[in-house]
Amino acid sequence: MARVFSGIQPSGGMHLGNLLGALRNWVAYQHEHEAVYCVVDLHALTTAPDPAELRRNTVAAATLLMSVGIDPERSTLFVQSAVSEHAELAWMMECTVGFGELRRMTQFKDKSDRTEFVSAGLFTYPALQAADILLYDTDLVPVGDDQRQHIELCRDIAERFNHRYGDTFVVPAHVIPEAGARVMDLQNPDDKMSKSLESAGTVGILEDADGVARKFKRAVTDSDGEVRYDPEAKAGVSNLLGILASATGRTPEAVADDYAQYGPLKADTADAVNELLDPIRTRYAELSSDPAEVARLLHTGADKARTVAVATLKRARSNAGLLPRS
Ligand code: AMP
Ligand code: TRP
Numbered sequence: 001m002a003r004v005f006s007g008i009q010p011s012g013g014m015h016l017g018n019l020l021g022a023l024r025n026w027v028a029y030q031h032e033h034e035a036v037y038c039v040v041d042l043h044a045l046t047t048a049p050d051p052a053e054l055r056r057n058t059v060a061a062a063t064l065l066m067s068v069g070i071d072p073e074r075s076t077l078f079v080q081s082a083v084s085e086h087a088e089l090a091w092m093m094e095c096t097v098g099f100g101e102l103r104r105m106t107q108f109k110d111k112s113d114r115t116e117f118v119s120a121g122l123f124t125y126p127a128l129q130a131a132d133i134l135l136y137d138t139d140l141v142p143v144g145d146d147q148r149q150h151i152e153l154c155r156d157i158a159e160r161f162n163h164r165y166g167d168t169f170v171v172p173a174h175v176i177p178e179a180g181a182r183v184m185d186l187q188n189p190d191d192k193m194s195k196s197l198e199s200a201g202t203v204g205i206l207e208d209a210d211g212v213a214r215k216f217k218r219a220v221t222d223s224d225g226e227v228r229y230d231p232e233a234k235a236g237v238s239n240l241l242g243i244l245a246s247a248t249g250r251t252p253e254a255v256a257d258d259y260a261q262y263g264p265l266k267a268d269t270a271d272a273v274n275e276l277l278d279p280i281r282t283r284y285a286e287l288s289s290d291p292a293e294v295a296r297l298l299h300t301g302a303d304k305a306r307t308v309a310v311a312t313l314k315r316a317r318s319n320a321g322l323l324p325r326s
Helices: 016-032 043-047 051-067 085-094 099-103 108-113 120-134 145-165 209-218 235-248 252-257 262-286 291-320
Strands: 003-008 034-039 074-081 140-142 173-175
Touching: 003 016, 003 120, 016 051, 016 140, 016 235, 016 262, 034 051, 034 252, 034 291, 043 051, 043 074, 043 120, 051 074, 051 262, 074 209, 074 291, 085 120, 085 145, 085 291, 099 120, 108 120, 108 145, 120 145, 145 173, 145 291, 209 262, 235 252, 235 262
Parallel strands: 003 034, 003 140, 034 074, 140 173
Antiparallel strands: none
C-alpha cells in the first residue's frame, strides 16, 4: 500500500483553497492508502505567531481536519512538534539542500517581501518540509499547486542524500488536483486565496452561509459580460468556474457552457460551496465542544507517527556517520 503524507499550517482560518486544493484529496486518500497527516506548528513558528494564538490555531486546525473527514482511527493525524524527529531530521536536510536552491523558492520570495523580520527559519522552511515527508517513507504528497516547487525540491534532497550516503529515503511524488489546485482570491483574482492576507476575497471553511454567499456576490469579475474559461484573460470569472467545477466534480469548460451571465454563476457557485461546507461546519461545532477528545486523538496519532519516524531517523543518522544514540 502506498504511503501518503501531507501537512497544513495552523495559521488562522482555513479557507476554500485549502479544502479544494488539498484537504479533499487527503480525505479521499485515507481510504486507498496509508495516510499520515500533520498540523505543522513548527513551520508556523517561522513567522513568530503569538503563543496563545498558535496554541488555539493548532487545536482548531486539527479539529477542522477531523471535521472535513480525516478519520483519526484510519489515518495517522498528529501535531508536528509532538514528534521531535522532524526537527532533528530537518537539520540533516539543511545540510543536504543548497543555499542557491532555497533562494529560488518562490514562496520564500513572496513571504519575505511581505514581512519586516525575515527569520532564517522562513528561508530553510523547505528543509523542514522535506524532513516531514521523508520521515514516513512517503510515496505521494497531496498538495495544492503552490507546493509543487517544495515537493520537487524534496525529491532532489532525497536523491542527493541517497547518492551521498546510500539508499535511505523513498523519493516522493506530488499529487495536485486538476480542478481546485489554485483557488484565487475573490477580490484580487490574480493572487491565490490565502489565509495570511486578511481579505474579503478569502472564503473561510467555517464562515457562515450568508457570509459566504455575500462574498461570492461581490466577487470581482470583468466588464465584457461573457462566461468563458480563460484564466489569463478572465481571472475572476475563471476562478468562479474553477470553484464550481471542483465543488461539483466537473470541468470548468463544461460548467461555462451552462451560463450566459455572471449573476447566476455567482449564485450557483455560492450554493455549491455552502453545500460542501455545511456538514463541515456542523461537525466542527460538535467536535470543538470536546477538546479533551481531540487532544487524546492527537496524542494517539503522535505515538503512531513516532514509531515510523524513529526508525527512519535512525537509518539516516547511521548512514550519514553519526554515532548511535545510547
Ligand atoms: P497552507 O494553508 O499554506 O498550509 O496550505 C495547506 C494546503 O492547502 C497546501 O497543500 C496548499 O497547496 C493548499 N492551498 C493553499 N492555498 C491554496 C489555494 N489558494 N488554492 C489551492 N490550494 C491551496
Ligand atoms: N509548506 C506547506 C504549505 O505551506 C505545509 C507543509 C509542511 C507540507 N510540511 C509539509 C505539505 C509536508 C506537504 C508535505 O502548505
